[in-house]
Amino acid sequence: DAKTTQPNSMESNEEEPVHLPCNHSTISGTDYIHWYRQLPSQGPEYVIHGLTSNVNNRMASLAIAEDRKSSTLILHRATLRDAAVYYCILRDSSNTGKLIFGQGTTLQVKP
Amino acid sequence: GAGVSQSPSNKVTEKGKDVELRCDPISGHTALYWYRQSLGQGLEFLIYFQGNSAPDKSGLPSDRFSAERTGGSVSTLTIQRTQQEDSAVYLCASSFDRFYEQYFGPGTRLTVT
Numbered sequence: 001d002a003k004t005t006q007p008n009s010m011e012s013n014e015e016e017p018v019h020l021p022c023n024h025s026t027i028s029g030t031d032y033i034h035w036y037r038q039l040p041s042q043g044p045e046y047v048i049h050g051l052t053s054n055v056n057n058r059m060a061s062l063a064i065a066e067d068r069k070s071s072t073l074i075l076h077r078a079t080l081r082d083a084a085v086y087y088c089i090l091r092d093s094s095n096t097g098k099l100i101f102g103q104g105t106t107l108q109v110k111p
Numbered sequence: 112g113a114g115v116s117q118s119p120s121n122k123v124t125e126k127g128k129d130v131e132l133r134c135d136p137i138s139g140h141t142a143l144y145w146y147r148q149s150l151g152q153g154l155e156f157l158i159y160f161q162g163n164s165a166p167d168k169s170g171l172p173s174d175r176f177s178a179e180r181t182g183g184s185v186s187t188l189t190i191q192r193t194q195q196e197d198s199a200v201y202l203c204a205s206s207f208d209r210f211y212e213q214y215f216g217p218g219t220r221l222t223v224t
Contacts, residue, residue, distance in 0.1 A: 034212075043115075043202050043215030044154065087154075096167040097142060097209030101154040 004088045009106045012078045020073040020105055022088030027068050032091045035062065035073050036099070037084040044087065044101075047073065083109045113137065115216035117203050123222045124193055132188045132219045136205030143186050144206075144213060145178060146170075149199040157201075160186060161209065193223045 005023040012018040024033065035047040048055055048062045050071070055062040061074040075082055087104040091097065116135045124130050136143050145157040156170040160180045171177070175194075180186040190197055200220050204213040 036213075038154075043204070043218055044213075045215065046212035049212070096159045096161075097206065097211075097213075098144060098156045098159050098167060098170075099146075099154075099204075099213065100156065101146075103153055 004090060004102055006086070006088055006102065006105045008103065009108065011108045011110060012075075012082075014080060014109055014111050015077050018075040018078045018082070018107065018109075020075075020086050020088075020107065021070065022072070023070045024088070024090055025069045027090055028092070030092055033062065033064060033068075033071050034089045034091050034099070035060070036087045036089065036101075037082075038087070038104075039081075039084045044099075047086070049091070078107075078109045080109050080111060083107055115203055115205050115214050117201075117216040117219050119219060120217065121220045121222075123224060126195060126223055127192055129189065129191045130193055130221065132190075132201050132221070134186045134188070134203030134205075134216060136184060136186070136203070137214055138184075140205035140207055140214075141183065142206045142209045142211075142213075143180060144204045145186070145188050146202045146204065147199040148202060148218075152199075154202070157188070159209070190221075193221075195223050197221060198223045 034049040036044040038044045050062045063072045085104040118133045143160040148154045159167040175191045178188045200218040202218045204215045206213045
């Protein structure tokens with residue numbers, strides 16, 4: 001499975017936008033970019049995914065570089081509830097769908 | 112609708128005993144996954160079910176670990192002769208199919224004393 005690289009931690013102020021980067025230089029053509037987050041003492045939660053085009057949903061936006069070697073998860077207005085560990089995962093469309101989690105980015109949101 | 116549920120939420124057992132952890136996936140979800148998260152460690156994949164069959168068991172750490180799924184629904188993860196290193200939060204996830212987003216349960220915290 002292709003690997004991803006994320007910063008260990010980031011800080012944000014409440015109600016400001018947050019850009020969480022992810023590098024995936026060994027991504028293959030069939031790999032989808034998935035983002036999950038894990039709030040304290042909870043199971044992970046799906047956030048968003050994409051293949052080539054930028055994606056938006058009610059939770060966040062996903063910006064994918066033209067060469068697909070990096071992507072950025074964008075939270076438009078961070079709230080205290082967004083404090084979590086954010087995982088960027090490459091998911092091969094031909095495999096079992098299992099998620100291979102890295103260490104993720106711990107996002108701290110300050111009031 | 113109801114999400115993924117797991118039971119028990121907490122389990123304390125003595126070293127050497129067997130334990131069973133249960134997962135009730137979202138109704139209609141054909142894919143089911145087990146993961147575990149050890150203290151200070153990341154989440155690691157254990158096993159994947161499609162229906163009642165398990166085409167990927169590659170994450171099971173030893174032959175003390177086994178899992179089954181019946182009726183395309185409930186799954187049970189069994190750990191025999193538990194060891195202290197088995198202490199972790201065991202998470203179950205289900206999805207409509209293997210290509211769809213996964214929904215996670217709250218986990219079972221297993222402590223082996």
